[in-house]
Amino acid sequence: MSEVTRTDARHNRGQLIAVAREAFAEHGTETSLREVARRAGVGIGTLYRHFPTRQALIEAVLGTGFDQLSEQAIATADAGDPRKALLTWLRDFAESSARYRGLPESVLGALRDEDSALHASCFGVRDAGRALLTAAQEAGTVRADLTIEELLSLAAGVAWAGEQSPDPNRTARLLELVVSGLDPQSGG
The missing domain is CATH 1.10.357.10 (Tetracycline Repressor, domain 2)
Known part of the structure; x- marks a missing residue:
């Protein structure tokens, strides 16, 4: 994995956590994971690569x-x-x-x-x-x-x-x- 790819992966993970924190605060822990991915600017597959559940x-x-x-x-x-x-x-x-x-x-x-x-x-x-x-x-x-x-x-x-x-x-x-x-x- 290249350094750029690792940097992107770290950024995506951090962005997903930040967006999930906001979404959980607004809608609870059952908020749509598709919505979390959309708001983070990534695909649902990226979300599941970082967080399988x-x-x-x-x-x-x-x-x-x-x-x-x-x-x-x-x-x-x-x-x-x-x-x-x-x-x-x-x-x-x-x-x-x-x-x-x-x-x-x-x-x-x-x-x-x-x-x-x-x-x-x-x-x-x-x-x-x-x-x-x-x-x-x-x-x-x-x-x-x-x-x-x-x-x-x-x-x-x-x-x-x-x-x-x-x-x-x-x-x-x-x-x-x-x-x-x-x-x-x-x-x-």
Whole structure:
């Protein structure tokens, strides 16, 4: 492959990611891939050469954000207040899940599908959240019977419900209600 061809390929990939980010923000993660390719000024074949599946394109758009969520979990784990670290991370997870309509469903689906291009990033986020949850449970500040899968499902559900409301504060309010149910005295 010539240097010009590689440069064009890098440009096309970057353009597809930038356009997909805009299209996902406007129409959600189920936006037409043909429309993404058209807006990027490339053919659908070029899109599929770079991103063989919708999940691969979503991964390219979200991968950095998921990596940041995982890094944040590691950085806050030793902050001294395990509950606060968990809740801060959970709020960020819910807000990032609400960024694009349809994303909560994509994330939960990717966690169940090991063949999904998005699986590894979602798995990394899940493991990072699990470490924070375990620390909060061991400190006795979060109910002991809660699993990370339940917690992520709750956060994704909150993000989905927030998408459905014209109220921009809906996600934060619903998450506040969910968080009150995490207290050890409320169960477990």
